[in-house]
Amino acid sequence: MAAMSGFEESYKAAREGFGLCDLGEEGRLKVTGPDALEAVNALFSKDLMSVLPGAGIMGLFLRDNGEVLALATVFVDEDENIYVFTEADTAEALARHLSEHLRERDVELEDLSETHGLLSVLGPKAQEAMVEFAGEDILGLPYLGFEHNERIDQKIFRMGGCGEFEYRLLVPRQDVERLNEEILSLQTPVSPVRIDPQVMPVLELEMRTIRHADIPEGATPIDMGLHWMIDFRKESFPGSEAVRQAKEAPSRRAVMVSFEPGSAVEKGDELFIEDRCMGEVLRVVPSLTLGRPVGLALTDPEFGWVGVHFLRRSTASKEEEDVCRVTSAPLFITQTALQS
């Protein structure tokens, strides 16, 4: 099997060409049975009953107090079977949560990670590559759509939290290696690259797609700016009352922050205005497109607005400080967006 590319080559492929990323660690569950759709819908922050067969929706599984248990993308097929994708960090907790709550419903819960691999074909040239690989029908697959592709006899889910074309193939384990080879051998104008999965969180944060690990204990989806993952008109779901209350008076604001090129900023560094600590850095990544570190920070709600400048102070070395600025997301227009 081809060797994995380094960080920079992986990033470049994802932002300028295309590559293949093995997402085998990510969570993937399947819920089937007569009650599947209704049962999962009752636990989800968005309305699954309005999702058309062959489509998906991004949302949250919340605890009763409004805290985020898992961020997930849920797909519904024509037989009302439910596919749930979530991060590696939350896969086990989500499976346990669904198992407990679906116990008395007429459903079966299957952990697909035991039987299926998950491959991502990603980048602005990924759509061209997938046409070559899976046929021209792939052009008709909308964002958050999925299909069983006849040509390669595999399920393909169109996703894209990093702002580029992304096709995820849910593949029986015995086919993973063969499909790896076939995709990496595609004779396309731009050669495919084996993308290091460690580059995915960087690509995602540049588009302000956050991960569960970014959410501090006690922070609500409202604090984190995840309003779009909630259907506030949906009558009831775990945590619904808590998020409705939170949205009226958020106690904090998660914002994207741009740091000086070369800044030694780290997670946990504090943000000041004069002698007032206004927040802290939750995660920082090197944006190769912007040539500077960018990060997610949780701030005082009065000052968490684009244009505000903070003095970042290192928690490791109190003398080390530099200026940073709250900035808009998504941080830049991707090659995929320019093509659309």
Add this chain to the structure above:
Amino acid sequence: MTAEVNAELTLEHNRLIAARRRELSERLKKVLIERLSLDLEPSEIADDTALFGAGLGLDSVDALEVAIAVENEFGVSITDNDMHVLRSINTILDFIEERQGQA
């Protein structure tokens, strides 16, 4: 640290920046909710939410309505060449502030 950077780091300066941005944000959200008949309140829209796709779920027809709403409310034109600014509430506000700063 330069005097300009020093000025940017005061509570007073940043309070003004934040208050102006918040006011612009509220105005833009209200105008979009009304113009596009969105079943949302301003407090239910985060400023970095994608306007299209998985965020607010707007489509290309809505894009034209957004451009008209921005021109009517803020006096700033969004031409065909500027449509890339229609990514989130924040990117539209960046454009408005930039154009109003040039006026």
